[in-house]
Every structure is written in C-alpha cells, then in structure tokens.
Amino acid sequence: MGRLFWKLFAALFLALISTVITVGNIVQWELHQKHPHMQKVPSQSWSAANRSTPAPNSQNQTGYVHSSNELNYVELLLNFPFSALVFCLITSAIFAGILAWSISHPIKLLLEHLKTAADGNLLIRVSPKIKVSHDEFAELGAAFDLMALRLNSxxxxxxxxxxxxxxxxxxxxxxxxxxxxxxxxxxxxxxxxxxxxxxxxxxxxxxxxxxxxxxxxxxGMQKLQKTDLDLKGLLAGIVGDVQFEKQDARIHLDMPDKVILINGQLELLQRAIENVVRNAVKYGPALGKVAIELQRSERTGEVIIEVQDQGNGVEQQELEQIFKPFIRGRSASQIDGHGIGLAMTKHIVEAHGGYVKASNLSPIGFMVRIHLPLANKSSAG
Ligand SMILES: Nc1ncnc2c1ncn2[C@@H]1O[C@H](COP(=O)(O)OP(=O)(O)O)[C@@H](O)[C@H]1O
Ligand SMILES: [Mg+2]
Structure with a gap:
C-alpha cells in the first residue's frame, strides 16, 4: 500500500469515527431535550451510578433514571459501551480501507503506466485494468490509452x-x-x-x-492571414504561369461570369491550387487536355475547383494515400517529384475550412476537386 492509501485511510477513518461520535452525541442531546429530567445510563452500570434509585424496568438492557445531579462525565466514560466502540472502529476501518483502496489503486496503476509510457513504451493499455470501476477513473484510463495511441501514431x-x-x-x-x-x-x-x-x-x-x-x-502554429480574394483572378494567374512554363500544355479554364470571393491567405491558396494544376500537366499525356472548371454552389455555400486530366490516374487503393507526405503513386516513379505537393494542398485547403478529393475517371483520366467555403460577402458581384 502506498502513502496515498494510508493518507486516505486515516482521513476517512477519522471522518467516520467523528461522524459516529457526533451522531451519538446528537441522539443523546435529543433525548435529553425530550426528557430533561431523565438521563440515559447503560444497564450494566445504572446501579453503580444510582445505587439508591431502582431502575424503572430492570428487564431492559438500558433504562432511564431520574437525576437531579449534573452529568458525571467520568462515570459516563467508565460506563461507555466499549463493545459498540469496537464494532464502530472495525466497521469504520473496513469502509475506510475499501474507499481508500478504490481511490488509491487506480491512481497507482495510472502512475505505473505513465512511468512506463515515459520510458518509451506507448503500447501499454491501462483501461482494461480499471474499467470495471465504471467511474471517472475508468474514463481517465480510457483517455490515457487514447493519448498513448495518438502519441504512438x-x-x-x-x-x-x-x-x-x-x-x-x-x-x-x-x-x-x-x-x-x-x-x-x-x-x-x-x-x-x-x-x-x-x-x-x-x-x-x-x-x-x-x-x-x-x-x-x-x-496549428501558423495563423492564417485571411483576406477576401477574387478566386477567378487567382485561378487565371495560376493557369497563366503554368502555361508560360509549359508552352505546349493544353489547359482549358471554365469559369462563371460572376465574381467569386473566398476568404483566405493568397500565397497558400495559390500554392494549393497550383500543385494540383501542375500535377495534371505533369502526369497527363504529352498532348492531353487539362480541364479546369470553377463552380459555385449556393446550396452548399462553397466553391469547387475541378481539375481533370487525361492520364492514367493512380491505383484505386492509392487515392487516399497520395495526400500523405512522401507517398507517391506506383506509376509516378519515373516522373520527377517528392510526393509533398498534394499533402500540402490538403493541409492548406483544410486550414481554410474546405476539403479535397481525388478520383479516377472512366474510361481514362484523373480528377481532383478542391472544395472551399465561399466568403460571406461572396454573393456580391
Ligand atoms: N494528375 C495526376 N495523375 C496521376 N497521378 C497523380 C496526379 N496527381 C498526383 N498524382 C499521384 O499522387 C502522388 C503525389 O502527388 P504530389 O504530392 O503532388 O507529389 P509529386 O508530384 O511530387 O509526386 C504523385 O506521385 C502521383 O503518383
Ligand atoms: Mg506534385
């Protein structure tokens, strides 16, 4: 048993004992209030306390006797029912022990597991050992396990x-x-x-x-410096840059007439969209078409930038993976790249409250869709 157990045990034990004593005193005081001229004396001692006064009911274990004298505390102590005191001590000790154990045991377990985790073993799980308690300790154990799992991954x-x-x-x-x-x-x-x-x-x-x-x-260290941006202008600029660098690329840009405003940080969004457009040009066939379409959905309050190429896309099981840093599709091994572009696009788009999805097209082609929320004032225009 650790120190915490004994501290809790002592505190609970004393609390229980003092409660019992207080309750005893209150009961006695109540009786005294109801029968001010009577005094409770245990049966085995009444004769010693009041030898001259016979008990009103000698069959009873306890009786009330008239007393005009002040309460004699020394005699009361001598006549204290010690068997009741022993019983009270034992039951208090048992309850205090159970309570102290139920508090100190899960804390001890958590401490041991924390030390193991601090030593680098994040695969340990504490909740199976304390979940039986179904209380906050069980929740604490589950939270600890979740933390260890996340840290590990x-x-x-x-x-x-x-x-x-x-x-x-x-x-x-x-x-x-x-x-x-x-x-x-x-x-x-x-x-x-x-x-x-x-x-x-x-x-x-x-x-x-x-x-x-x-x-x-x-x-989350980077705080976005957002302003209202003209998405059509941004997209036209990106297409212009990519087209300039790759003169033979066939890029088609389709945009609605209305101005589309989104709230975001210019350079980041530019990089996010540019990565996708560059990929379409890089992974599409030499003279293939790259179609970029800008759609605005009033219903969902978002804008969708759709980039399609006529390449072979990626294997179906790679569709999610390519958004992770350094993960490249199997067919991309011959093409220059580090596998960071799409991871960056995903992070930037998500930091702006949007999401990005990739899909293979039938019979051929690859499509990336970037969803971004429209700026509040975007209906202007
Ligand atoms: N338009 C596309 N067509 C086919 N595969 C693509 C396309 N865009 C991305 N990919 C796949 O996703 C992977 C990750 O892309 P990205 O993060 O931009 O890295 P990188 O282009 O440097 O390889 C690429 O390696 C490629 O396998
Ligand atoms: Mg790329």
Missing amino acids: MIKSQSNMLHHVSHELRSPLARIQMAVGLVMQNPKKMQSSLQRVELEAVRMEKMIAELLEIFRLES
Whole structure:
C-alpha cells in the first residue's frame, strides 16, 4: 500500500469515527431535550451510578433514571459501551480501507503506466485494468490509452517523415558531390557543374520550405492571414504561369461570369491550387487536355475547383494515400517529384475550412476537386 492509501485511510477513518461520535452525541442531546429530567445510563452500570434509585424496568438492557445531579462525565466514560466502540472502529476501518483502496489503486496503476509510457513504451493499455470501476477513473484510463495511441501514431508518422526527408535529401546531395568531383577532375566543366549545383540547391530549398509549411499548418502554429480574394483572378494567374512554363500544355479554364470571393491567405491558396494544376500537366499525356472548371454552389455555400486530366490516374487503393507526405503513386516513379505537393494542398485547403478529393475517371483520366467555403460577402458581384 502506498502513502496515498494510508493518507486516505486515516482521513476517512477519522471522518467516520467523528461522524459516529457526533451522531451519538446528537441522539443523546435529543433525548435529553425530550426528557430533561431523565438521563440515559447503560444497564450494566445504572446501579453503580444510582445505587439508591431502582431502575424503572430492570428487564431492559438500558433504562432511564431520574437525576437531579449534573452529568458525571467520568462515570459516563467508565460506563461507555466499549463493545459498540469496537464494532464502530472495525466497521469504520473496513469502509475506510475499501474507499481508500478504490481511490488509491487506480491512481497507482495510472502512475505505473505513465512511468512506463515515459520510458518509451506507448503500447501499454491501462483501461482494461480499471474499467470495471465504471467511474471517472475508468474514463481517465480510457483517455490515457487514447493519448498513448495518438502519441504512438504521431511518433511513427514523424519518424517515417524523417526517414523520407533524409532519403529525399540524399539524392540531390549525391548529385552535388558528383558535380563538385567532376570540376575537380576537369576544371573545364566548371560552368555545367555549377549549374547542376544550383539546380539541386534550389530543389532542396523548395522541398524544405514545403515541408516546413506542412509542419506549421499541421501544428496549428501558423495563423492564417485571411483576406477576401477574387478566386477567378487567382485561378487565371495560376493557369497563366503554368502555361508560360509549359508552352505546349493544353489547359482549358471554365469559369462563371460572376465574381467569386473566398476568404483566405493568397500565397497558400495559390500554392494549393497550383500543385494540383501542375500535377495534371505533369502526369497527363504529352498532348492531353487539362480541364479546369470553377463552380459555385449556393446550396452548399462553397466553391469547387475541378481539375481533370487525361492520364492514367493512380491505383484505386492509392487515392487516399497520395495526400500523405512522401507517398507517391506506383506509376509516378519515373516522373520527377517528392510526393509533398498534394499533402500540402490538403493541409492548406483544410486550414481554410474546405476539403479535397481525388478520383479516377472512366474510361481514362484523373480528377481532383478542391472544395472551399465561399466568403460571406461572396454573393456580391
Ligand atoms: N494528375 C495526376 N495523375 C496521376 N497521378 C497523380 C496526379 N496527381 C498526383 N498524382 C499521384 O499522387 C502522388 C503525389 O502527388 P504530389 O504530392 O503532388 O507529389 P509529386 O508530384 O511530387 O509526386 C504523385 O506521385 C502521383 O503518383
Ligand atoms: Mg506534385
């Protein structure tokens, strides 16, 4: 038994004893109020206390006798019913023990499990051991288990992420080392090697910046600086940029006439939508069409940005996975990329109160739909 048990035991035991004594005194006082000229004296001692006064009913264990004297406390103590006191002590000890155990035992169990969790074992579960109590301790145990489960999966996903990051950073670093080695062997290759170094450095910088953005959005550290944005203008700008970089891309943009306003942070939303448009161009066939449609739904109060391409899409079981960092479709292995784009899109869209969904089209094609809530004042226009 721990210290808490004995503290609780002592407190409860004293509380029970004092309650019993108080109740006893109150009963005695009540009797005294009702029969002011009578005094309760235990039967085995009445003769000692009042030898000259016979008991009114000698068959009874307890009797009332007239007394004109003040209560004699010493005699009362001597005549105290000690068997009742022993009984009271034993029952109080039993109840105090049970109560103290029912409180201290789950706390002790929780403490032991917390120590085990602090040592790194997050697979332990405490609720099966204390759920029988069906009280707040059972809830505490369930909350502890849930916390351990979440922490475990968070740690797993972070170490997964770390593994992917180091893996993704190794390839550009290896190429930089190769470029440097090449210049050392042949100084004439200085120009092309420096270009390679710059390219790889830019790639790494972009990847790290995107990762940091995901971490910030995930942790909720980043407070969005929202303003009302003209979504049609934003989309036209993105399409213009992508088209400029890939002149032969066939991008069709279909937008309603009305102005569409959404409330959000410009650069983030721009990046989220751009990732999807770039993917459609990158993974679609060389001369395939990319159709972007902007729809506004008054019924649901949202705006939908639909991006379709004519590529092969992803395997059905990959549809959810591709929104996780560093997860790439099997057919994407030959195409340049890190698998961060869609994870970022998802985080940004969700931070703006929306959601994103991907689906394969029949017979061929891939579609990503971004749902975002309309700004309150969006009906203007
Ligand atoms: N339009 C698309 N068509 C086919 N597959 C796609 C498309 N967009 C995304 N994907 C799949 O989703 C994966 C994750 O995409 P993303 O996060 O943008 O990373 P990356 O493009 O760097 O691989 C891609 O690797 C690819 O397998
Ligand atoms: Mg991408």
